[in-house]
Amino acid sequence: MNNEPAQQNNAILFFGSLGRWFLRAIESMGDATVLSVTSLAHLFAKPWQGKHIVIQLYALGVGSFVIIAITGAFTGMVLALQGYYTLAKFGSESLLGSGVALAIIRELGPVLGAFMMVGRAGSSITAEIGIMRVTEQLDALQMMAVNPKARIILPRIIAMIISLPLLVSMFDIIGLGAGYIVGVELLGVNGGAFIGEMIAKITPMDLYAGWVKALGFGILIGVICTYMGYRATPTTEGVAKATTQAVVAGSVGVLILDYILTSFFL
Amino acid sequence: MIRTEKLSRHFDDVVALDSTDIHIKEHQTTVVMGGSGSGKTTLLRLLAGLECPTSGHIWYGKDDLNGISQKNLYKLRSRMGMVFQYSALLNSLSVYDNVAFPLVEHTQLDESVIHTMVTMKLEQVGLRGFEKFMPSQLSGGMAKRVAFARALAMDPEIVFFDEPTSGLDPISAGVIASLIGDLTQRTKMTSIVVTHDVHAGLAIADHVILLWQGKVIAEGTSDVIRHSDDARVQQFIEGRPDGPIPFSRSETSYIEDLLHKPGTVRMS
Numbered sequence: 001m002n003n004e005p006a007q008q009n010n011a012i013l014f015f016g017s018l019g020r021w022f023l024r025a026i027e028s029m030g031d032a033t034v035l036s037v038t039s040l041a042h043l044f045a046k047p048w049q050g051k052h053i054v055i056q057l058y059a060l061g062v063g064s065f066v067i068i069a070i071t072g073a074f075t076g077m078v079l080a081l082q083g084y085y086t087l088a089k090f091g092s093e094s095l096l097g098s099g100v101a102l103a104i105i106r107e108l109g110p111v112l113g114a115f116m117m118v119g120r121a122g123s124s125i126t127a128e129i130g131i132m133r134v135t136e137q138l139d140a141l142q143m144m145a146v147n148p149k150a151r152i153i154l155p156r157i158i159a160m161i162i163s164l165p166l167l168v169s170m171f172d173i174i175g176l177g178a179g180y181i182v183g184v185e186l187l188g189v190n191g192g193a194f195i196g197e198m199i200a201k202i203t204p205m206d207l208y209a210g211w212v213k214a215l216g217f218g219i220l221i222g223v224i225c226t227y228m229g230y231r232a233t234p235t236t237e238g239v240a241k242a243t244t245q246a247v248v249a250g251s252v253g254v255l256i257l258d259y260i261l262t263s264f265f266l
Numbered sequence: 267m268i269r270t271e272k273l274s275r276h277f278d279d280v281v282a283l284d285s286t287d288i289h290i291k292e293h294q295t296t297v298v299m300g301g302s303g304s305g306k307t308t309l310l311r312l313l314a315g316l317e318c319p320t321s322g323h324i325w326y327g328k329d330d331l332n333g334i335s336q337k338n339l340y341k342l343r344s345r346m347g348m349v350f351q352y353s354a355l356l357n358s359l360s361v362y363d364n365v366a367f368p369l370v371e372h373t374q375l376d377e378s379v380i381h382t383m384v385t386m387k388l389e390q391v392g393l394r395g396f397e398k399f400m401p402s403q404l405s406g407g408m409a410k411r412v413a414f415a416r417a418l419a420m421d422p423e424i425v426f427f428d429e430p431t432s433g434l435d436p437i438s439a440g441v442i443a444s445l446i447g448d449l450t451q452r453t454k455m456t457s458i459v460v461t462h463d464v465h466a467g468l469a470i471a472d473h474v475i476l477l478w479q480g481k482v483i484a485e486g487t488s489d490v491i492r493h494s495d496d497a498r499v500q501q502f503i504e505g506r507p508d509g510p511i512p513f514s515r516s517e518t519s520y521i522e523d524l525l526h527k528p529g530t531v532r533m534s
């Protein structure tokens with residue numbers, strides 16, 4: 001009959017849990033920062049982890065090349081197609097080159113590249129570290145006087161930071177190439193105009209902004225995915241949940257960071 | 267050499283270890299026995315510094331493990347070995363690389379010397395020829411033996427064994443048990459062995475500690491334990507189903523649980 005108190009209760013419950021969620025999120029961010037900073041502090045300490053960084057660069061970076069190439073190619077192709085039909089309405093198909101290039105270099109390269117890396121490399125980092133936690137491999141390392149932060153976390157974060165900007169550059173190049181093929185070879189835009197416009201409109205700042213974003217996303221993904229794995233509840237469910245959370249937090253984090261960085265560069 | 271002082275570890279409401287005072291002597295085999303959930307693994311993890319006590323102290327000679335620096339802890343651990351209850355082999359490395367791991371990490375030894383040492387350790391546990399196998403290709407008992415070889419790779423001074431013989435066939439278990447006894451005597455190793463295997467435990471022990479619900483209920487040489495007149499000790503070493511130690515650790519009434527409280531036990 002009178003459901004006012006119930007409503008009030010619901011509201012309190014809602015804001016209560018929202019508040020708790022928010023506090024937990026802040027707390028995790030703090031934890032993740034501490035974990036990654038204390039791990040990265042081992043970069044210049046003995047023993048030098050160079051070999052393990054290279055191994056991770058290969059696994060995470062080189063291993064992700066194909067998926068980045070495919071994503072880049074189709075992104076460039078779709079952009080050229082969409083751009084062409086939009087621009088054709090105004091008779092300005094010659095602008096296609098700059099349109100495709102700006103969209104890819106400033107936004108789509110870093111963001112889509114980062115998404116692909118969260119899904120492919122980030123999730124595997126979380127799952128791998130989580131399983132090492134469940135099976136006590138991290139404890140075994142500790143017992144052999146090998147610091148898991150230096151050995152496991154550090155190389156993965158560094159590999160992420162180095163490989164994402166490189167992969168994003170590949171994404172850009174392949175995307176532009178694919179855009180050129182669709183625009184010029186298939187749709188018949190003038191090749192000279194395509195490239196001329198592209199070169200005229202892209203400033204060094206655009207390239208720089210793209211790399212800074214890629215670097216930022218690399219740090220973000222590396223930190224989140226290693227943290228989620230390291231702090232996973234040591235059960236099968238815990239690792240599954242951590243992996244999902246890593247992908248969600250990584251992707252959303254990329255979008256938020258993208259907005260922040262874009263607002264700096266524009 | 268290792269002493270605990272009012273050592274306790276709680277997990278929320280569960281008291282895994284309750285104010286224990288234990289003394290582990292150098293160059294001896296100390297066997298820790300006790301039923302499931304009596305706090306044996308917890309004790310080992312605390313002694314190894316893998317977990318922090320809720321209260322109390324662990325002394326290694328004059329060094330307190332509480333507040334020890336990471337550097338000193340690692341220095342201490344480079345003299346330790348541990349066989350985990352579930353082996354904890356590094357999944358991404360072959361059997362050879364797992365056993366070689368501590369040597370590669372902490373020594374400047376030549377590849378060929380390491381090879382010799384790994385081969386010797388694997389021979390000791392009867393797994394020479396399995397160097398190329400990955401941990402996923404091993405049976406539980408084989409993994410345990412690899413873990414054993416790995417723990418001994420650096421010829422440690424102190425070794426923790428968490429159920430070194432569980433999951434092994436009787437012959438392997440016998441070999442491993444006598445190996446522990448042997449190594450302790452010959453190489454002046456200090457071993458702390460957690461086991462359910464009363465027979466093997468009493469056979470190799472210089473000192474036995476019996477845990478029950480996180481407390482030490484008896485300790486002494488094997489003979490002292492065998493002839494203890496504590497009914498709980500007798501029940502444990504004879505494996506009698508009835509006696510002062512209940513098989514079930516539930517606190518609620520069985521009948522109550524059967525009849526009432528629908529929905530309190532849930533499978534998800």
Ligand SMILES: Nc1ncnc2c1ncn2[C@@H]1O[C@H](COP(=O)(O)OP(=O)(O)OP(=O)(O)O)[C@@H](O)[C@H]1O
Nearest residue numbers: 277280281282300301302303304305306307308309
């Ligand atoms: N990480 C943990 N979180 C919560 N409770 C724990 C944890 N580890 C151990 N416990 C609890 O502490 C008690 C002692 O556990 P422990 O693993 O030390 O037993 P155990 O003597 O090694 O048993 P088992 O012989 O079955 O291996 C148990 O009641 C267990 O439920």
Ligand SMILES: [Mg+2]
Nearest residue numbers: 306307308351
């Ligand atoms: Mg145990």
